[in-house]
Amino acid sequence: MTRRSVARAPAKAILLGEHFVVSGTRAVSASLGLYAYAEAEELKLWPSEIVSIELGLRVTIPGPDLSYSGPAELQPIAAVLRALRARDFDIPAFRLTIRSEIPDGAGLGSSAAASAAAALALAGLVGSDMSRDELFMVTMEGERVAHGNPSGVDPVTVVNGGVILFRKGDGVIDRHERLEGVSLVVADSGIRRSTMGPVSSVLSLLERLGSVKRHLLSAVDEIVGAAWESIRVRSFERLGMLMNINHGLLSAIGVSTPELEEIVYAARRAGALGAKLTGAGLGGSVIALAPFGSEGAVQEAMGRRARWATALYAGVQGASLISEA
Ligand code: PMV
Numbered sequence: 001m002t003r004r005s006v007a008r009a010p011a012k013a014i015l016l017g018e019h020f021v022v023s024g025t026r027a028v029s030a031s032l033g034l035y036a037y038a039e040a041e042e043l044k045l046w047p048s049e050i051v052s053i054e055l056g057l058r059v060t061i062p063g064p065d066l067s068y069s070g071p072a073e074l075q076p077i078a079a080v081l082r083a084l085r086a087r088d089f090d091i092p093a094f095r096l097t098i099r100s101e102i103p104d105g106a107g108l109g110s111s112a113a114a115s116a117a118a119a120l121a122l123a124g125l126v127g128s129d130m131s132r133d134e135l136f137m138v139t140m141e142g143e144r145v146a147h148g149n150p151s152g153v154d155p156v157t158v159v160n161g162g163v164i165l166f167r168k169g170d171g172v173i174d175r176h177e178r179l180e181g182v183s184l185v186v187a188d189s190g191i192r193r194s195t196m197g198p199v200s201s202v203l204s205l206l207e208r209l210g211s212v213k214r215h216l217l218s219a220v221d222e223i224v225g226a227a228w229e230s231i232r233v234r235s236f237e238r239l240g241m242l243m244n245i246n247h248g249l250l251s252a253i254g255v256s257t258p259e260l261e262e263i264v265y266a267a268r269r270a271g272a273l274g275a276k277l278t279g280a281g282l283g284g285s286v287i288a289l290a291p292f293g294s295e296g297a298v299q300e301a302m303g304r305r306a307r308w309a310t311a312l313y314a315g316v317q318g319a320s321l322i323s324e325a
Contacts, residue, residue, distance in 0.1 A: 001091075003042040005124030008035045009116035009319035011102040011312075012109035012157040012289050013278045014184060016246045017224045019202045019255065021151045022170060023213075026223040028228055029153050030179055031161040033188065036100035036113035037322075040121040043093040050074055052114075063173030064091070076142035080115045081122065081139035088138065088232040089128055090215050105192035106280020112154035112221040115142030116319040133160050134320060136171070147195045149203075161318030165228050174228065178315025181294040184238045184287060185272070187263050189284030197204035198280040205253055220249060240273025240289045247276030255281030263305045270294070270301035 009035040043049075048061040052074060059070035061078070066085055068078035077098070085091055087105040088222025096118055102110040116139040123130045134148075151168040165174040225244050230239040247264060250256055256264075260277045267275035267288035273315045275288040285307070290298040295311045303309035 002325075003125055004039070004122050004272075005317065005324040006037065006039045006322040007117045007120035007124060008037045008322055009113040009120070010035055010156045010161060010316050011113055011313075012154055013107075013184070013285070013314070014153060015163075015278075016227050016243060016285065017220060018153075018281075019199065019219040019250065019253065020155055020217055022149065022199060023201065023206060023217055024168060025217050026165055026167045026173065027151070027153050028163065028165055028224060028231070029157040029264070029319060030163045030184070030314040032108065032184075032260075033316045033317045034101045034108065034109065036098065036102055037119045038114070038117035038121040039097045040118075040125040041095045041097075042125055043095055045050055046094045047080055048093050049095045050077055051095065053097065054104070066091070067177045068104045069245055075147040076115055079145040080119050080138055080142040083138040084119055085121060087134065087138070089123055090126055091122055092126065094122065094125060096325065099162075099257045103188055105194065105284065106188045107277075107281070107284030108186070108188075109145070109158055109279075111146040112139055113319075114160045115139045115153065115279060116158050118159055120319055120321055124133050132159055132318070147199065148315075149199060150195075154192040155298075157318075159314055159318050163231065163315045165224075166192055176231065176315065178289045178313070179231065181234045181292075183290040183292060183311045184271070184314040185286070185290050185295055185298045185302060185309060186278075187266065187267075187286045187306035187309035189263060189283055189285065189304035191255075191257070191259060193283040195280040197265065198267070198282045202253055202255060204307075214260050236273050236289060236291065243274030243287075243289060244268070250277055250281060259305070263302050264288075266301040267298050270297045272298045273290045295325075308325050
């Protein structure tokens with residue numbers, strides 16, 4: 001019988017601290033109820049194949065050394081496969097099919113989710129268990145190829161799931177299973193961008209700030225810490241206010257756009273307690289914290305200015321194997 005294995009990993013949203021987290025502040029992120037799926041199927045002979053349904057790509061991996069010379073979009077997945085092999089996972093000839101509900105380039109962690117699902121599916125094919133740490137490290141290899149200088153917040157979130165207080169180097173500092181008592185509305189502006197561009201322009205702006213950099217980072221870290229406490233005690237008005245301040249700082253460092261501002265203000269006018277861009281910015285998505293009962297109005301107001309807007313479950317289970325045979 002042909003061996004087969006299917007895994008999935010969730011999207012993520014950064015609730016506070018993006019960009020600044022690359023320079024050492026804490027960040028808060030949550031897994032979202034939107035998924036990337038990977039199906040691995042054992043083949044009798046090499047070459048192997050990687051198929052991406054959404055990207056419309058089908059690439060060939062000629063042999064067990066996993067060398068790859070295909071399109072850049074699938075390079076992160078190839079890096080994940082090599083990271084698995086470097087950890088002594090004995091990968092047979094395979095067909096790996098990736099399909100995803102998570103839009104690419106929208107700040108919702110599509111690349112990390114696809115990498116984590118791919119790694120789990122392939123490990124499942126050979127019946128190997130992976131620890132969360134091991135899955136994080138392998139997924140991080142894909143993120144390095146996709147983003148250059150990642151803090152690790154995306155892979156940590158899609159691998160572990162939940163609502164996470166994160167710091168680069170430390171990983172998960174604290175974690176809640178889910179965001180309870182309030183709704184998270186996500187709107188995709190439809191404007192696509194890479195993560196690498198905004199990350200490097202923010203890093204160079206921070207360098208040019210001189211001593212102001214230290215104060216700015218310390219203010220953001222303080223805001224993130226206060227937000228984590230607000231989540232713990234369910235003080236959502238305070239959390240919303242802190243998200244608004246965080247958005248103002250992201251705007252100040254140049255990663256907002258008039259389109260994102262329109263969505264943010266529409267959400268606030270419709271009753272959101274807080275609204276901000278999420279992820280690298282310069283396009284991508286906006287999140288809003290909506291009290292129960294007002295999520296419909298917030299979603300509609302954001303949706304009129306975005307490609308789509310929807311309330312998503314925040315704090316779903318992390319990457320998992322769905323089936324193996
Ligand atoms: O790729 P995105 O849009 O989810 O952004 C990642 C978050 C950043 O803080 C901008 C970069 C990082 O590695 O933390």
